[in-house]
């Protein structure tokens with residue numbers, strides 16, 4: 001029936017810091033994890049997760065000189081493989097978590113038989129930043145274009161930069177970035193902000209922040225790195241240049257939870273709901289770790305930490321519930 005007919009102890013879906021940390025821990029616990037790492041694509045929903053779209057990572061502990069995002073994820077992967085994790089470059093296309101063993105399809109979701117069966121599942125499918133969808137967006141990420149002020153703000157000391165968005169995230173990023181940048185333009189598509197009053201007051205009081213109302217970014221300018229952007233005034237449609245070397249996109253995030261709709265409980269904003277302080281979901285034996293269940297911290301180190309927690313919970317769950325283990 002399945003590609004291997006075996007019932008896995010643990011299948012991990014996703015291979016960012018959460019999934020691969022879960023793989024390291026479950027592999028070292030002799031659970032022979034199968035990791036479905038995803039397939040390369042043009043979005044952040046890909047093997048290695050969002051760090052594959054960054055350059056220098058300077059806040060991941062253990063790397064005093066910093067490390068490149070893709071190199072960090074390659075290290076995670078090698079470490080998991082060293083202990084026997086079976087990492088496959090495929091995407092889960094369907095899951096059935098209604099009974100154990102859990103069923104996971106790869107490839108044709110209409111296939112009558114699942115590809116894999118597993119006693120436990122760790123969901124680490126991550127989240128993706130919403131993007132503007134302009135040409136060369138993926139190329140320029142890490143080269144002037146960023147979705148994470150905490151990660152990249154430091155590189156823009158004394159630069160003029162811009163943040164796109166008018167919600168709490170954008171205002172928080174703009175305030176944070178004003179510690180480094182000489183000037184922060186906030187590019188807002190309408191004539192009002194969506195952010196909370198307190199964040200608005202803080203932005204208005206910050207002398208380094210200038211709000212460009214009714215404005216949208218229409219083009220990224222620069223060859224190997226961002227040199228400026230073209231902006232459109234949405235009232236009169238006029239186009240002009242904005243000389244910024246950094247552009248932070250803060251228009252929201254989307255968790256990669258489509259596979260689990262109707263099966264795993266989610267918060268109103270679509271993130272997976274786990275038990276307080278735990279990685280356990282509403283289905284026994286299914287655990288969620290990393291950004292797919294974290295709409296608050298969204299850091300590589302917190303994702304790795306929750307991947308570790310999910311591995312320990314899966315291991316303990318198997319010990320308590322699986323006689324054949």
Ligand code: NDP
Nearest residue numbers: 132164165166167168169170172189190194250251252253
């Ligand atoms: P939001 O959905 O609240 O805001 C998104 C912003 O981006 C809006 O201003 C929206 O404009 C704008 N936007 C969306 N799409 C585009 C686009 N294509 N081009 C230009 N602008 C666009 O997302 P956030 O990430 O800011 O916040 C998510 C949730 O997290 C909120 O509930 C927020 O309150 C919360 N949060 C709280 C924080 C805190 O309390 N410290 C910090 C960060 C987030 P428009 O208004 O026109 O739709």
